[in-house]
């Protein structure tokens with residue numbers, strides 16, 4: 001019971017995650033085409049990002065899901081990632097509500113629920129810096145019907161085209 005309660009509290013903390021606005025020079029929106037591998041990394045890579053930086057990457061993979069893989073993430077490791085954090089919203093939330101939070105030395109391998117995935121970097125003013133390097137590629141929906149359930153924007157734009 002105690003374990004379950006702890007888990008619920010943790011889930012709640014993650015789900016209220018909201019991001020402050022990214023720096024205008026560190027806010028990216030990319031459309032990823034099939035068979036394309038798009039690489040992205042922290043500002044100043046292979047050096048480290050600077051303290052207090054906030055960045056956002058929005059990836060759209062029309063007709064597909066977006067698979068994000070980060071082999072080497074190296075952010076300061078802190079309790080609850082209170083210092084620096086890499087945020088991944090598999091629902092493509094622009095403000096990282098419900099996003100997964102990563103820090104320390106880790107790897108990431110995840111795929112979007114719909115056609116969009118968003119990645120955020122938030123670093124504190126006291127941060128010693130960190131770095132990461134990732135790739136995004138398209139991946140077919142596991143269930144073909146899922147693409148219609150999760151692509152409201154595409155359905156709207158299809159209607160507009162008519």
Ligand SMILES: *[C@@H]1O[C@H](CO)[C@@H](O)[C@H](O)[C@H]1NC(C)=O
Nearest residue numbers: 067069071107108109110111
């Ligand atoms: C990432 O996850 C996918 C699906 O679970 C798996 O097929 C793939 O091998 C994984 N890649 C790495 C580098 O772990």
